[in-house]
Amino acid sequence: MTTSTEFGMRFRRADAVEKKDADCWHPVERMPLEDIRQLQEKKLVAQLGYLKERSPFYQKKFADAGISFDDIRTIADLQKIPFTLKTDIRESLAAKQPFGLHLAADIKDVIQMQASSGTTGSPSYVALTERDAEMWHEMSARCFFANGIRPGDAVLHAFSLAKGFVGGIPIVQALQYMGAIDIPIGADGGADRLLRAAADIRPRCLIGAPNFVLFLGEKAKEILGVEAHELGIERIIVGGEPGGGIPAIRERIEQLWGVKCTELLGGTDIAVTYWAECDEQSGMHMLAMDYVITELLDPDSGAIIPFEDGAEGELIYTAIGREASPLLRFRSGDHVEVLGTSCSCGRTGPKIRCVGRTDDMLIIRGANVFPSAIQSIIGEMVPETNGVMRVLADFEGHTSQTALKIIVERGANRSPDRDAELKTSIAARLRDSLAFKADVRIVAANSFEKPGAAKVALTLRKDPGLS
The missing domain is CATH 3.30.300.30 (ANL, C-terminal domain)
Incomplete structure (x- = not known):
């Protein structure tokens, strides 16, 4: 019999099961911030060297701004680089199909693509090399682990599985990677199918958008004849839209299902998810600081401000280690409030709550x-x-x-x-x-x-x- 490893594929991380009782998925989540900064700057220099050789998109952007790739050596130096806007990405995609002028890997090395929801315009089509895909799985695994999912858990999938959204196949892949079992019904399968799967399989976890998870809880009695809290689910993870951070919605979800509800945040252009709440439920930690450099932009002054308690602004992302669809200083449009800079869980990434999207304000x-x-x-x-x-x-x-x-x-x-x-x-x-x-x-x-x-x-x- 031929095994998956003979084809070079690996669905589950080799040491996934061993992590079940760990304090966190990866030690970097608890690394001192000074050590993180040194690691980020080392990877930033390597990323810029890659873009200098492979990215006509950023070669032109740097030339137009009158800066050199060699000028950027520290995180502070990032402020010399112009922002990459969603309109830049749309124009890049329109200029060269299928993945835009900003594709920086050979098309033969692209193994996967995903699409954004397109809520603010045409969808973004994001390419992934094998290395990019594994980075996505790793970032998501850290978030799911912080949210309460463990290797061996069955997870009822209530995000959409259609249209190439990152809430679909990439979540299936990440759960497999971390040793959990995805039950791939999807929101597209409807409330009846999802609730019946919950009753038949008795998964420990449920993952989906907060308003839809709330709706499922309200429909349980009508469809199954039992209340949602009788289905045995112990943990609900929500994301994809505001709601998980809104106390009234979270409390209603927890009341209906009899569970702890934690929240996550990401974005297709960077990865599936890279912010997630721990059991403290006191804000979402940044858990991928070795893959993503994050800045906080004060939208009123245009200045970059520190992640300090009470600070508010728009999240700016620079991917480090990305091959196919890399982005520098990408304006996410997510407006957040910083809720803390330390936590009893030991994770060192700042904690945030997403207030809303700048586009929606x-x-x-x-x-x-x-x-x-x-x-x-x-x-x-x-x-x-x-x-x-x-x-x-x-x-x-x-x-x-x-x-x-x-x-x-x-x-x-x-x-x-x-x-x-x-x-x-x-x-x-x-x-x-x-x-x-x-x-x-x-x-x-x-x-x-x-x-x-x-x-x-x-x-x-x-x-x-x-x-």
């Missing part, structure tokens, strides 16, 4: 408003509300001088006769907490489509016509 009469922040407040008002809302941004661009329209589902057992009272209460909570004026509309519970394979879009540009 609205400016209402001078106040910066993230839809996820509105969702958090509406979620806190259950059972008066159903916890479900949408922002109706029926104006051009992201700025308005008028009250922001918010559509909120009333609580399932609440009478429409009390809508005026609820509108006043919601508007007051939003004004006091987020400093903007809201024009609130109350609609019936379950008016909006329930979560499925696609991310929940909190902002609408056209009136859905609900009443």
Whole structure:
């Protein structure tokens, strides 16, 4: 019989099972930051040498900026390099199919590709060499381990498995790599199939988008005749959209399923996931500092600021060791708050909460408003509300001088006769907490489509016509 190793393939890391009782997946997660910085700078120099030889995209970018690859030797030197924007990537992909002008590896060495969701435009198509793919698996394994998944665990897969999203095949691969067993139903399989798999297989873990996981928990009784907390799941891992870091949503998930819920964060252009919460549930640690250099950009001043408690800004990424689709100083669009710089788990990466995407931020009469922040407040008002809302941004661009329209589902057992009272209460909570004026509309519970394979879009540009 021919074995997988004879073909050069390895699905499971050789020492995966031995890590089951470890404090963390890889020692680098607990390495002193000064040692991390030295490692990053050594790998940064090597990455720049690679790009100097292999990347016409960055050769041109450096030439246009009047800088040399040899000028960049430290993390501080990175600030000499212009940002790489999502528009740069789209233009690169359009100029040269299939993987753009920024492809820096021979096409014969590309073994895999993935696509972004395309929520802010056309999808990004990302190429991976064998080495790139293994780095992705390693980063994801660290995150899943921090989240509570262990080698040998069965994991019910409730992210979408379609359209080339990183929440699909790359998660299957990473779970195999770390010695866990992926149950590949996917959000595309629907709530019925997922819940029946949970009842039949009794997995220890469930992984998916927070709003969809919440929906699954609410449907368990209807579909299976038992409550979600009776299915034996012990750990839920969520990501892909705001929600896991919103206390009201997390608490509802934990209540329905009777579990601990932890959160992760990533992005297709860099990797599947590289930020993840540990059991402390006090923010997501950066767990891939040997593969990714992260900067924090103050969007108001344009300055790079340190990761200190309470700091807020946009995450900027530089991949180190990347071959096929490398990126320098990539503006992620993820706006985060730093929740801490130390943890009882011993991991040394800073801890963050994602506030929302810069692309989603609205400016209402001078106040910066993230839809996820509105969702958090509406979620806190259950059972008066159903916890479900949408922002109706029926104006051009992201700025308005008028009250922001918010559509909120009333609580399932609440009478429409009390809508005026609820509108006043919601508007007051939003004004006091987020400093903007809201024009609130109350609609019936379950008016909006329930979560499925696609991310929940909190902002609408056209009136859905609900009443």
